[in-house]
Amino acid sequence: MGRQITIRALKFDPQSAVSKPHFKDYQLEEIPSMTLFIALGMIREQLDPDLSFDFVCRAGICGSCAMMINGRPRLACKTLTSSFSENVITLMPMPSFPLIKDLSVNTGEWFAGMNARVESWAHHKKEVDITKPEERVDPDEAQSVFELDRCIECGCCIAACGTKLMRENFIGAAGMNRAMRFLIDSHDERSDDDFYELVGDDDGVFGCMSLIGCHDTCPKQIPLQGTLAQLRNKMVKVGKAR
């Protein structure tokens, strides 16, 4: 028999006049390779059909399932219950995002805003003929763009960011990472100056306190520390020249 574990989940329905935030405990028998995806699925099917949470890929790829697990933002689908020695695992929704219900938050809305803000697409004016061979790209450049393009918009870095809690409109590590991704991509003709218009303020690079909570929580191990520093240096240069 597996050990008995308790999943302690925050429950709150902001759309209900009577609902108040409270914790609810669910007892389960742990099974081998049990992830929080499996555990929460069992809870919904057997104990509480009303518990809300988000999963899509259940494989650590889509970024849907981030939540506060014992106080830290993580992907629930990739978290094994056996990775905690204590028998109680506490789950809370991520802060900094609008709460939908229980463990479910609206990351989609926030990221849509971020994408609009950094104009997250390759800007160029060329007429491209797609019947002809593509433009050459240095393999190393492609690799570095890819490293930053791997962000799955899970929101862990935002939930882990102190600045974001204080500054409503702070763009966060994910936003700065996205800007940097296009800055180094040769398909995007925007200059450092153009990016300064988008992220060269206190809601962007100059709000960041560089304490790097984001770097340590990113489940995709995106090199946020270096990326943020690089972007900041570039923006400082533009700022000084102005």
Add this chain to the structure above:
Amino acid sequence: MKVVYCDALVVGGGLAGLRASIACRQVGLDVIVLSLVPVRRSHSAAAQGGMQASLGNAKMSEGDNEDLHFLDTVKGSDWGCDQQVARMFVTTAPKAIRELANWGVPWTRIKKGDRPAVINGEHVTITEREDRHGYILSRDFGGTKKWRTCFTADATGHTMLYAVANEALHHKVKIEDRKEMIALIHHGGKCYGAVVRDLITGEIVGYVSKGTLLATGGYGRVYKHTTNAVICDGVGIATALETGVAKLGNMEAVQFHPTALVPSGILMTEGCRGDGGILRDKFGRRFMPAYEPEKKELASRDVVSRRILEHIKRGYGANSPYGDHVWLDIAILGRAHVEKNLRDVHEIAETFAGVDAADDSLETEENLKGMPTDEPDFGPGAPKQKGWVPIKPMQHYSMGGLRTDYKGHSHLKGLFCAGEAACWDLHGFNRLGGNSVSEAVVAGMIIGDYFAAYCKSAELDISTHIVEQFIQKSHEHIQELLHNDGKENVYEIRERMREIMDEKVGVFREGHTLEAAVNELEELYKRSKHIHVKNKKTHNNPELEDAYRTQKMLKIALCIAKGALDRTESRGAHTRLDHPKRDDANWLNRTLASWPDPNQTLPTLEYEPLDIMKMELSPDFRGYGAKGNFIPHPLKEQRDAEIKEITERIQAQGGDRYDLQEALMPFDLQPKYKARNVRLDDQRQGE
């Protein structure tokens, strides 16, 4: 009652839906995209391996072109596909990948000089010419003549989806997520949009549009064991089926992937075997060479899946609490290779199975006990190593879907479909790896354009009264579910459905078990009308959602099972033990399933013939198992003679491959997509 109007409604924000929505914006249409989840979380993000397009850039892809891609695709489909659609597809794929490159997909590029690779388990060196430096690279995949699968490391779907979503933002596509289509609005054989439920507030709204395009993805979740995301439940196409007019094509054509992780079902990419990984049984024996001496582990997906299960059936699977399975051994490639080239696979095995897949140290010799000594064909036994990964075949891809013509138009006027949700019909009875994300984007381009043209010319000749009736009906259905006095538990029903599909409608199928499956599913479908929902809230109520979805999923399951029962032959992924031959004489056709009367408890099936006299490639031996394992079509000889005659004539006239193709099988395609693809070698010749 709230009603929203737009020119074009796209349901589904994966690769297919988003690309089609861009096509709509390009001609100035007011388009809305709906999605269950933020669009970047769509299942398209999960594709790792890559996208097929015959660029022919790299050393191992030299000489590749549309003709070879076409040949592979048609063979792969076991001649079940629509060859004109396959032609449209292979002609557009190189353009699609180049468009994506311009939109910023960081495709892995060719580096000049030497690069190590593993081919057939052997370490070799590939040398890339200097003038190819910086162009898009491609890798090897099962069932292809050339290395044709373009990729971004092991996150191809993710980078593609993000690029297309970015471009949709650029084109100001209106995207609304956490919105679910629950019914289609139609009248007089024409579709006018959808009834949509807000998954946060529970509000039910009518979206009225000139045209509607479904790009709702696959239906793998009707199976218990699947590599699919939890939102791939087929509810989109089930909703189309419920119109009574639209029809589903080839629903029995379900792909099983040989190497899904046990028990979670997370995919171990085909790249594992592409790079030289091997399969082992419980005694550590490499068994694939005995079954498929030529292609071994790299035989086509349906073939490897069957061989694994056959082997397990002989008692050679390793036991586990989750049933018998075999092992995938990539530790054989060496730690350096695994940690560098199979980074995600390594991490997934670690997280979800607790296995360090690069660990080739000894775990036990216990597994050798009882090994038969009189079976030298299966190779020598080996003591169990720590790094072996437990895998078995699981549901992976839906070849079937909403039946459309080559323009993506369904039997219901104004309703289009693209991507995995559609039976356009590019894949026939078996899809090749890398052809699916490629299809999603290409279909988004081609069908997107046809759809946009339709929306431009269509009129909204529908009365608000009819729209309101549809909204009202959906309201009533939800209320009925919340307040009926039934006793059934939705999770019990759903679980049983999934088990039946696994047990009886899986890789191997047989008349009597399929019949039992159909009967039991029909029974479950009747029970599903009495589901009792405990939670009475109308907003944010996961149990309610599972209830109405399960009712729809059962219809999908019934279409699959009934289609499989009635198709008495084996073709591609559809394997009937009691009818082992591919039977072109009787079954060179497509199954169509419809649900004309809502009170039916079984789908209505009919068949649509494939016209052999219009095929560019007449049906032939696919290259696996016993030669000649098919019953030829009575017109095969006649078509073969015609093909021969045409080929000789064109050659005598000095025609090139384009002339020949056009003479054999002319096909329709927008001129901008039909334009010839220029490759590096063409350019060199031109210089």
